[in-house]
Amino acid sequence: MEQSSHQEGISNGNQPPVLVSLDLTSVFYVHPSENAGSTLVPVLFDGSGYHSWRRAILRGLSIKNKTGFINGKVQRPSTDSVEFSQWERCNDMVTSWILNSLSKDLRDSLQYVDNARELWIELEDMYDQTNRAKLYQLQREINDLSQGNLDITGYYTRIKKLWEELNTLDTNSQCTCTGKSKIHRAELDRRLIQLL
Structure with missing residues (x-):
C-alpha cells in the first residue's frame, strides 16, 4: 500500500531549506486549510x-x-x-x-x-440515552403519519427520516445475531406495506 506524503521546505536561517516529509495519512496531519474556527x-x-x-x-x-x-x-x-x-x-x-x-x-x-x-x-x-418516551413518540408519529397533501416524494422523505431516527434509538434493531437479516427483511416489508 502506497503512503501519501508531501515534502515541504523549512527555512533554517541562512541555510538552504531542509526538506521534511509529511505523512498525509497520519492522525497528526492537519491540512493547512483546517483551523480551530x-x-x-x-x-x-x-x-x-x-x-x-x-x-x-x-x-x-x-x-x-x-x-x-x-x-x-x-x-x-x-x-x-x-x-x-x-x-x-x-x-x-x-x-x-x-x-x-x-x-x-x-x-x-x-x-x-x-x-x-x-x-x-x-x-x-x-x-445518548435510549429514551423510551422518545421511542414511543417516534413510533406514534410513524403510525399517525399519512400522505395527506404531501406528494409521494415528500411523504416518503418524511417517513424515511422517522424510520432512521427510530433505528438509531431502538437497541433491538442493532442486533448482530445470525437472524438479523431475516429480521431486517421483515422490517423492510412492514415498512413497504405501511408506506403503501
Whole structure:
C-alpha cells in the first residue's frame, strides 16, 4: 500500500531549506486549510436530534482522519514524548470542532473539558440515552403519519427520516445475531406495506 506524503521546505536561517516529509495519512496531519474556527456540521446541536448530529460529527471526523481522538484509539502520549505537541495540537483542533458544532449554551457549559475524548464521553452521557418516551413518540408519529397533501416524494422523505431516527434509538434493531437479516427483511416489508 502506497503512503501519501508531501515534502515541504523549512527555512533554517541562512541555510538552504531542509526538506521534511509529511505523512498525509497520519492522525497528526492537519491540512493547512483546517483551523480551530471550523465547524463539522451545518446545524448546531442544541440538545435535540443527538443521534443525527452524532452521526454527522463522526462522518466529518472520519473524513479528517480524527475519530481516534474521540474513540480512544489515539492515546495521549507522555508529555516528554516527541509526539506530545502533535497530539495536543490535534486534540485541541478536534475539541474546537466539536465545541463549534454546539449551541452557545451547550458550548459554554462544556468549555473547560480537558480533551476531545472527555468531551465526547460527556456528550454521550448527557444525550445518548435510549429514551423510551422518545421511542414511543417516534413510533406514534410513524403510525399517525399519512400522505395527506404531501406528494409521494415528500411523504416518503418524511417517513424515511422517522424510520432512521427510530433505528438509531431502538437497541433491538442493532442486533448482530445470525437472524438479523431475516429480521431486517421483515422490517423492510412492514415498512413497504405501511408506506403503501
